[in-house]
Amino acid sequence: MPSPNDEDRLARRSAFLAGARACLPLLPGILPFGMVCGAAAAGAGLSLGQSFALSWLVFAGSSQIVAAQLFASGAPGWVIIATGWAVNLRFMMYSAALAPHFRGFSGPRRWLAAYLLTDQAFAVTLARILDGRPGASWFYLGIAATLWLLWQISSLAGILLGALIPQSWSVDFVVALTFIGVLAPLLRDRNMIAAAVAGGGAAVLLDLPMKLNLMAAAVAGVAAALLLEKLWPKSQSGA
Template sequence: MWAGILASLPLMMGVIPFSVICGASASGIGLTFSQAWGLSWIVFAGSSQIVFTHLLGSGAAAWVIVLTGWVVNLRFMMYSAALAPHFRKTPRLARWLGAYLLVDQSFAATLGRIAEGRSERENVWFYAGISLALWLSWQAGSIAGILLGSFIPAHWSMDFLVALNFIALLIPLLSNRLMWVAAAVGALVSLGPQLPLKLNLLVAALAGAVIATILEKLWKPASSGPSS
């Protein structure tokens, strides 16, 4: 477990500021302390919390908020599928708790640990250490953000924090032309005519995902063809 805790320390440099922003954004739209912290406990997914805060603050319907958050978090299904074969002997209750604690950073670090050929027991304890440490740091940052947000005047908009945070998250992921095209399509759709029920963000996310899937299938044969 200590190996996981130690591995989490450098990751906290990115996790804590993000959690502070999430907490401040939730407080900034008028959520009470218990509501804002409850969001952090129940969801525990920064991108979804930011989306929830933005859509709730703009008056979107509940089903739109839930569905958009689900789309944003689809990647965790792939993460779980990748880790599941390596945790087969782990008790079911522990796996359920592990699914709740799963985040981008713990997934990447644990996958790297698995690649080293460690035993399942070692991998489970590593995952437990890094996941619990990141969860605690996230909750601490969320509390700080909620308290900070309560002191921000109501006429100060927090929307710019949402935009800046998403840009900071997005840029490192744009590692190939497929990612760039998907991001461009999503951005263009989100800037289009205002859709009913605040559906722009959901439609933009789906459009980017669909275009990326289609282009990946079209470009793969060309990139894997015979070389001269």
Template sequence: MSSRDDFLAGARAAGPILLGIIPFGLIAGVSAINNGLDPLHAVGLSTIVFAGASQLAAIELFGRDAPLAIIVVTVLVINLRVTMYSASIAPYFSRFSTRWKALCAYVLTDQAYALSITEYRQTDPEERSRKWYYLGAAFTLWAVWQVCTIAGVVLGANVPTSLSLEFAIPLTFMALLFPALSDRTTEIVALVAGAIAIPAAALPFDLGLVVAAVLALTVGALRDHFRDADPGDETDAETQPEGAEP
């Protein structure tokens, strides 16, 4: 397949996810205006940060006149999960140049990661350009996010609350979660993360998300360790992703 075909394949894969991205972006734009940001700053925040959950947290803190240091730390803490995505997808990008890695890092999101890593694990590396598939999915999400954020900035408080756009945000992440539950370990990790995240939501600076992720991954790693130590347990053995370097 050509680079163009791979790019379009990534863009098509992102299509269903846009149903959740559109209201999510509108909420980000509306919230920015309602919390006192001027349109230029609202659009700049969306372009530079490009991270939905941390954008909303930053906007809320701006509205509360929080110190800049608190805003920066909060955004960094919320985005710590991206380091886990980076570590997971890095083997597939090992042959990219530094310039391409930087571009891929800029547009890395939950959705782009989930779509791409699923495709990479299922497709022969000779049949798909990982770079162009990823960029097709990631830049489709980026473009729609920016357009919807600008639309939210323009509409401001004119979006009726009766639309309940916030409901689309968890639906978007649920659509990414369920296809990723491919074996018993991932199911256990998801259950542990959900069980911890709910009570941990009361932690300051959205630390509950990071705590739940770290503890759930630890449980998953321990399960894999003890399972591998028992050669007789091969019920859900996993293999090294094809084409990835150790």
């Protein structure tokens, strides 16, 4: 007869494996995105080691691409760090939402869970939590660790193969299309659309020194949405 300890271990294992399997539908989005990020870093003139370090130390596609673009344009180091960090501020929101589910984890496991946090792992785990299904923390580790592995493999492929693609194919446009794919589902309410329009508009119109455009545009976008929310709070439909 299995002891409670064994049952516990089995439940964890099956939650972990369910998480790993939940990656499958995400593959068509993850693999090309990872390759684009790897190719962007190598294309910006970073060495193989540096490009790969960006992939596993930062491990966040949008900010990896932004950092690569800023490296290529000769922006100062602190602007690259500040802009990439601003792109990743959303992780604080995810961290706060998942924190109650990691209370049972020891210190090192919490740090591991935090390191593996991504948009996709968060979104899929949250959907499972909202469904009221148990084992969220081990399910999360399963999907997050599998995504990490797939991300590193596709990044490495992009770093090594990216340079073989001819310039005339305008593959840089894949970066814009990737972001459009991430942006579109966010445009659910008026305030989100305002943030996008103001952010995009400011990025096009501003010509600031030291490539601070992106930081300023992000501030403009958030400010526009908050202003709209304040002026017409009634029709607000956001979460």
